């Protein structure tokens with residue numbers, strides 16, 4: 167399989183899976199996407215229904231990796247990743263029925279209690295394999311609003327040939343999230359706490375990646391949500407959830423997904439594009455509702471850092487959804503000129519509007535895509551957490567609550583509704599206590615986490631300062 171850029175020249179030859187695995191943005195500023203999408207046949211879907219998680223992942227991954235990694239080698243990496251030991255059950259992402267037709271897909275049972283482990287654990291093993299193969303080293307540079315960072319660090323800790331430099335918004339994560347990241351003591355993990363929001367962290371990563379000299383000299387790589395392999399890995403649980411919620415492959419389902427960087431729901435969209443019978447993709451935002459506004463009005467207008475609110479579902483406090491460009495690329499019938507133009511308008515005018523007549527086709531495709539959206543606020547979150555507990559004895563985390571709130575708004579009892587559980591409530595104790603009057607359940611493995619010593623470097627929101635810090639760490643400690 168070859169990969170092309172959303173802003174690249176049409177007809178460009180593209181890159182291999184292994185080379186884009188280790189890169190972040192394309193040199194032209196676009197995102198990598200497969201040169202074409204595989205189509206899953208009815209027969210394949212019928213066979214896949216009976217596969218366990220690793221086997222299903224292997225089928226999907228081989229469609230996107232092609233011959234870049236041999237199937238038997240890939241199988242070893244996948245089997246090592248999706249184990250009961252790491253994810254708590256052989257199902258990996260068990261489906262929980264709240265009531266007939268209303269399900270919770272539990273994708274947050276990995277080591278850091280958020281769905282990001284699903285992709286990141288695989289990425290850790292893929293990275294190690296490819297770097298070893300090519301006798302290379304890599305310094306991962308990433309930005310996190312809380313969950314990506316810890317998930318990446320837990321997937322990469324102690325790995326050969328890899329250092330992680332993770333930017334996080336200082337004091338804008340939950341105490342549990344912060345402790346989870348900052349308590350890691352592995353010498354290949356560097357926590358850079360930035361005085362700013364997640365968007366400032368993400369902007370710094372983008373700015374540093376534009377410095378080609380620095381990027382090459384320090385072997386920078388990415389794990390943030392624009393990494394294609396993460397999207398690929400996340401597709402698997404849409405299939406798994408679909409099979410678990412239905413009797414046969416003629417049924418349709420709706421998925422509801424709490425969204426921030428548009429990575430999770432994009433995986434669902436691509437699953438739908440390649441042939442999974444998904445009817446609706448219900449996108450839920452919190453008070454940072456740029457994406458909801460887009461799907462309702464056609465207006466895409468990312469907010470400034472000052473207008474990005476700190477909310478009680480902090481992993482969605484994002485106003486510039488980095489994966490969104492991949493979706494627009496498809497809706498523009500893969501015309502990179504159109505994408506280029508839209509992003510040009512975005513940087514000049516701060517937004518674009520697809521209801522403008524010249525984008526009529528793009529907007530029509532958006533409306534045909536199956537997406538609907540809604541927004542959930544702190545008050546909704548509290549109410550949903552209480553409702554779920556009273557009705558079903560389930561404690562859900564605030565992000566999951568946002569997804570459930572909007573999911574139920576669009577509920578059609580003729581079609582199963584699968585809400586994705588993106589984190590466990592233990593990570594966000596404060597709002598759970600506010601809603602239920604008691605702290606969330608926490609497994610014994612996480613007792614006392616917040617009182618462990620924390621390791622981080624505090625830095626201003628300035629790319630040059632961050633570069634200096636990376637440079638001195640690498641110069642001091644050398645590459646692993």
Ligand SMILES: *Cc1c(COP(=O)(O)O)cnc(C)c1O
Pocket residue numbers: 280281282313314391424425426427428429430431481482565566588589
């Ligand atoms: C990352 C995250 C989200 C947002 O997912 P995107 O892929 O960025 O849209 C939602 N909930 C939780 C708990 C997360 O960690």
